[in-house]
Amino acid sequence: MAERKKKQQSSIDRLPDDIREQLQELLRDPRVTQLQATEKINAVLEADGHEGRISKSAVNRYDLQMREVGQRLQQSREVAEMWIAKLGAAPQGKIGNLVNEILRSLSFDLSLTAADMKLDAENMPAVAGMLKDLALTTMRLEKAANLNVEREKEIRQQALAEAAKAVGDEASAQGMTAEQADFWRRKVLGVN
Incomplete structure (x- = not known):
C-alpha cells in the first residue's frame, strides 16, 4: 500500500x-x-x-x-x-427545536456523505470515528429535543396554574363564594 x-x-x-x-x-x-x-x-x-x-x-x-x-x-x-x-418572543423551546432540526439535518447530510465513501484499511478508523461522533450527536440531539418538549410542557402548566389562580382570585374579588371561585379555577385547568 x-x-x-x-x-x-x-x-x-x-x-x-x-x-x-x-x-x-x-x-x-x-x-x-x-x-x-x-x-x-x-x-x-x-x-x-x-x-x-x-x-x-x-x-x-x-x-x-x-x-x-x-x-x-x-x-x-x-x-x-x-x-x-x-x-x-416565542418560548425558548421553539428556538431549541429549530436548532435541533438544523443539527439533525446536518447529521443526516454527514451520514449520506459517509455512506458514499469507499472503505479500506486506511480510512476505516476515520469513518468509524465519524460514525461514533454522529451517533453521539444524534443521541444528544434527541435528548435535547426531549428536554425542549418537557420545558415547553412545564411552561404551559405553570402559565395555566397562574391563569387559574388569577381567575380564582378575581372570582373571589367579584364576590363569588369559595366554591364558585374553585369551580372557575378548575375550569381553567381543565379539571372536573
Whole structure:
C-alpha cells in the first residue's frame, strides 16, 4: 500500500500567532492590497529574525479561504436572525427545536456523505470515528429535543396554574363564594 503524504502546513499556518493576526488585520483593511500585506508581513518576519517568508499566492489562497468562511458565517447569522425575527418572543423551546432540526439535518447530510465513501484499511478508523461522533450527536440531539418538549410542557402548566389562580382570585374579588371561585379555577385547568 502506498503511504499517503500528510497535508503540508501552508506558510500562513506556520506563522507565529501574533504575525498571522497582523496579516488578518491587513487583509481586512480595504486600503491594503494583498501584495502590500505580503510585503509588510515579510518585513515583520525579517525584522523578527524568522527565516521563512510568505508568497503572494499563499496570501491570496488564505484570503480567499477566510472570505469563504466569513460568507458562510454571514449566511448563518442572516438565517438565524430571520428565524429569531419570525419567532420573536416565542418560548425558548421553539428556538431549541429549530436548532435541533438544523443539527439533525446536518447529521443526516454527514451520514449520506459517509455512506458514499469507499472503505479500506486506511480510512476505516476515520469513518468509524465519524460514525461514533454522529451517533453521539444524534443521541444528544434527541435528548435535547426531549428536554425542549418537557420545558415547553412545564411552561404551559405553570402559565395555566397562574391563569387559574388569577381567575380564582378575581372570582373571589367579584364576590363569588369559595366554591364558585374553585369551580372557575378548575375550569381553567381543565379539571372536573
